[in-house]
Amino acid sequence: MASTISPQIRILPGGEHRLLTEIGRVDPGSLASFREAGGYGGLERAVTRLAPEEVILEIEGAGLRGRGGSGFPTAEKWRVARDTPADRKIIVANLMGADPSALGDRALAEGNPHLIVEGLLIAAYAAGASEAIVAVRRDWTDAIARLRRATADATDAHLAGYLVLGTDTSIQLSVWEGSGAYVAGEETALISALSGDRGMPLIRPPFPATRGLHGVPTLVQNAETLAHVAWILSHSSEAFASVGTEASRGTKLVTVMGRVNEPGLVEVPLGTSIGAIVDLAGGPGGSAKAAFVGGPGGGALTAAEFGTPYDYESLEAAGALIGSGALLVVDGATCMVDSARFFADFSAREACGKAVPCRIGTRRLVEALDRILAATPRPNDVTLLRELSRKIADTALCRLERIAPGPILTTLDRFSDEYRAHAERGECLAGACQAPGGSPLLEPLAGLE
Amino acid sequence: MAFPGAGIAKGMAQTFRNFFAPKVTRQYPEERPQMPERWRGRLDLIYDPFGEHKCEVCFQCAQVCPVEAIDMSGFDTQGNRIRYGMPEIYDERRDPNAYRRAGQPARPMRNPARWDESVDTPWVDETVDAFGGRPEALVAIFRAVEERYGYLPERALRRISDRMTIHWAQVFGAAGLGGFRLLPVAGHVVTVCDCAACRFAGGPSLLDAIRDELGIEVGEETADGGITLEVGSDVGAGASSPAIRIDTLVYGPLDPEKARHLVSERRAAAARVAEGTPA
Numbered sequence: 001m002a003s004t005i006s007p008q009i010r011i012l013p014g015g016e017h018r019l020l021t022e023i024g025r026v027d028p029g030s031l032a033s034f035r036e037a038g039g040y041g042g043l044e045r046a047v048t049r050l051a052p053e054e055v056i057l058e059i060e061g062a063g064l065r066g067r068g069g070s071g072f073p074t075a076e077k078w079r080v081a082r083d084t085p086a087d088r089k090i091i092v093a094n095l096m097g098a099d100p101s102a103l104g105d106r107a108l109a110e111g112n113p114h115l116i117v118e119g120l121l122i123a124a125y126a127a128g129a130s131e132a133i134v135a136v137r138r139d140w141t142d143a144i145a146r147l148r149r150a151t152a153d154a155t156d157a158h159l160a161g162y163l164v165l166g167t168d169t170s171i172q173l174s175v176w177e178g179s180g181a182y183v184a185g186e187e188t189a190l191i192s193a194l195s196g197d198r199g200m201p202l203i204r205p206p207f208p209a210t211r212g213l214h215g216v217p218t219l220v221q222n223a224e225t226l227a228h229v230a231w232i233l234s235h236s237s238e239a240f241a242s243v244g245t246e247a248s249r250g251t252k253l254v255t256v257m258g259r260v261n262e263p264g265l266v267e268v269p270l271g272t273s274i275g276a277i278v279d280l281a282g283g284p285g286g287s288a289k290a291a292f293v294g295g296p297g298g299g300a301l302t303a304a305e306f307g308t309p310y311d312y313e314s315l316e317a318a319g320a321l322i323g324s325g326a327l328l329v330v331d332g333a334t335c336m337v338d339s340a341r342f343f344a345d346f347s348a349r350e351a352c353g354k355a356v357p358c359r360i361g362t363r364r365l366v367e368a369l370d371r372i373l374a375a376t377p378r379p380n381d382v383t384l385l386r387e388l389s390r391k392i393a394d395t396a397l398c399r400l401e402r403i404a405p406g407p408i409l410t411t412l413d414r415f416s417d418e419y420r421a422h423a424e425r426g427e428c429l430a431g432a433c434q435a436p437g438g439s440p441l442l443e444p445l446a447g448l449e
Numbered sequence: 450m451a452f453p454g455a456g457i458a459k460g461m462a463q464t465f466r467n468f469f470a471p472k473v474t475r476q477y478p479e480e481r482p483q484m485p486e487r488w489r490g491r492l493d494l495i496y497d498p499f500g501e502h503k504c505e506v507c508f509q510c511a512q513v514c515p516v517e518a519i520d521m522s523g524f525d526t527q528g529n530r531i532r533y534g535m536p537e538i539y540d541e542r543r544d545p546n547a548y549r550r551a552g553q554p555a556r557p558m559r560n561p562a563r564w565d566e567s568v569d570t571p572w573v574d575e576t577v578d579a580f581g582g583r584p585e586a587l588v589a590i591f592r593a594v595e596e597r598y599g600y601l602p603e604r605a606l607r608r609i610s611d612r613m614t615i616h617w618a619q620v621f622g623a624a625g626l627g628g629f630r631l632l633p634v635a636g637h638v639v640t641v642c643d644c645a646a647c648r649f650a651g652g653p654s655l656l657d658a659i660r661d662e663l664g665i666e667v668g669e670e671t672a673d674g675g676i677t678l679e680v681g682s683d684v685g686a687g688a689s690s691p692a693i694r695i696d697t698l699v700y701g702p703l704d705p706e707k708a709r710h711l712v713s714e715r716r717a718a719a720a721r722v723a724e725g726t727p728a
Contacts, residue, residue: 006685006687006699007689008685008686008687008688008689008692008699009687009688010687010688099645100644100682100683100684100685101644101645101646101647101686101687101690103687103688106685106687133585138588138589138592138627139683139685140685174585176585176586176588176589177588177589177592178588178627179588179623179626179627179629180627180628180683181626181627182682183626184627193587193588193623193627194584194585195584195585196584196585196587196613196615196619196620196623197619197622198619198622198623198625198626199623199626199627255646255687257645257646257649257650257688258645258646258649258650259649259650263646263650263688263690264688265688292645295645296645326645328645328646328649330649334649339649342645342648343645346645346682350682352626
């Protein structure tokens, strides 16, 4: 049943398959097939044998951190929602796929939707939520249909709905679609969209865990995190923590793309080196120059830094992030200035327009990069890029905005020679851009070391 | 009547009048002048130093206006015509004669907004009711309407707003930010993916080839109305990059020659259908 998921999602062998094991083996449209593979065992164990607090302790023991990019400890988030007194609490599975090129969530939703639903129900039980919502990006039509089917089947089998598995827990499941914008994956933007408004982020605090959708405590969890929750409950927290580093345990779905021989989706233990992940994808095609780690807001690492472990802390220290789980390898024929402009332009185009630093600031960043690319920079353009980037990050309304300048800052630090060649001599070191050439600058550009 | 010092004398006269006038200090925040209840100040569009409107047509003012008093019509930053208001009001402005009367050359609209769109309102109502009118379903309802009409007609959005009792500005904003089509589109839509994966796997060369093949720019339609060319990052190309999407099907990985071939085939098929000959 290799054709159960869209052909655009290629799952690569190797690494440590946990969430990906069942994809292609279970029938995504059949509850019976999932249960045969041991599915919903974790939910059964949680609801019938464990108290909610024990479930949270188990997740805490496993050391699971949010896979949506922030890396926030999952157990801590659940505890806040659990401890907030309210008659009604909501949990949302985030499948908005903010970064259009990351494949992890989509692979899970199409290949094994019940795994997400199981994790969602466990999380709802642990946090004391009576409503569980699956929010899916609207262009993933197959995923929507399968999740609708999965939730309906689970409710019919009394795994959700009223009196789950004969206990006095009730969790109402529903699947809703969300718009396909980059910002829509941000948790407060998702909450705005679900309340019938524009999908724009809200100011925090109040955090959604205390006051979210319809004004009640709302827990927004990434689909991959929820799949891990289901895995932990059906295996054990020790098994989960057996791989990974001290602070970042477990596995992570990583989408490897760009100049690699076999682009696709891999699952690796956190802490695997970037070079090893690239090798799982068939190795770099030609000579790798750098990798953009973390999607549109990630950072560039040079090929010499491919030994960096892929975990939250190490990447952040290097200026990159786990982010959407995207890893883009570029070769020597790629201009880093132009790449930085591409990512900055993506952030500018996808800005929802609510926060001024993002709406106008990212646009100004693109304009400064355009001037550098055209070899007509103003003397302070590099200083402007750095200062404006810092201000955007400092005054950001949402996380996506805070990380937006990442590609610019990291390429400025690591590939300053390319910036210099473009700005001062109008020449592209990678030979990729149609550089204007000639017209050397009268004074050197400030801010490049 | 000009004699030296007349101006000074006139000015000083005013000064003396004020000098002996009673002095009144209005304790503004505590004592407020009598104003109509809904008065929020005078609306004014401000200009930048180059004489351009600073208004970005972001609709935020329309969204917060409590009585829906603000309607808009204009061009967004990409040059697309957008409007936000009753068709009977804006019909006049869309009329090329209105340009001519204003002393500007009459020009055809790039995206003529259709105000005579006919919408099956009972069907829209049914669709809304099928979801129980829940606000979470807004995007799902948009998708159903877009599937039927190819875009979101304004009348349908108005109806959804009425039926769901969600503010019209919110419905419109959610549709716009959600990336839905607000204007009808001609023929088949070819979308070249510009997600990061495609971009670094040769997406720009596909775009060049297709542009060359069709002889149109991004956002335009071919003269026979068979194909509209677009660029989008929501194709979902994944591991098949670089990819293009024709209507709803994703094709990839492609090289420029294959892309050219695919697009010309589709265009020829569309022409055959238009002529009525069996494909």
